[in-house]
Amino acid sequence: MLSKLTNLKPDIFYVQLYKNKFIVRNMVTDKEMSMAREAAGLSPRMILPNVNLAHQQLTPLFALLATSYRPAYCLFHPRQLIEGGITTVERDAFSELGHRLLGKKGHIMLSDSPTDLTKAQLLLATLSFA
Numbered sequence: 001m002l003s004k005l006t007n008l009k010p011d012i013f014y015v016q017l018y019k020n021k022f023i024v025r026n027m028v029t030d031k032e033m034s035m036a037r038e039a040a041g042l043s044p045r046m047i048l049p050n051v052n053l054a055h056q057q058l059t060p061l062f063a064l065l066a067t068s069y070r071p072a073y074c075l076f077h078p079r080q081l082i083e084g085g086i087t088t089v090e091r092d093a094f095s096e097l098g099h100r101l102l103g104k105k106g107h108i109m110l111s112d113s114p115t116d117l118t119k120a121q122l123l124l125a126t127l128s129f130a
Helices: 002-006 051-065 086-100 119-127
Strands: 014-019 019-024 031-038 073-077 107-110
Touching: 014 051, 014 119, 019 051, 031 051, 051 086, 073 086, 073 119, 086 107, 107 119
Parallel strands: 014 073, 073 107
Antiparallel strands: 014 019, 019 031
């Protein structure tokens, strides 16, 4: 327990969203977990139609992967259903979800890149908040 309290590095979470699953990686520890999404939270048009359900599903993964009590960074990366780009409504939903998961001091980022992001790209993105 003491090691968790003395760890001064904030966590950097990389969350990939697919139609059927979430993949969450802590970029500081390189640990990764995935979880199937519940069918009730799926929509043929939006990758994140239900913030409450996504929050319930992602909270245990964040708790298992967290190493620090400091404000964390989270980059959401929708991998499907963004052919026309990420809408304002979806941006707001990701922002709300991120603040529910990390608290009001957490730093939320959103990527619409068609490819996976590297660790270096994620670390560069977090520097924009420094």
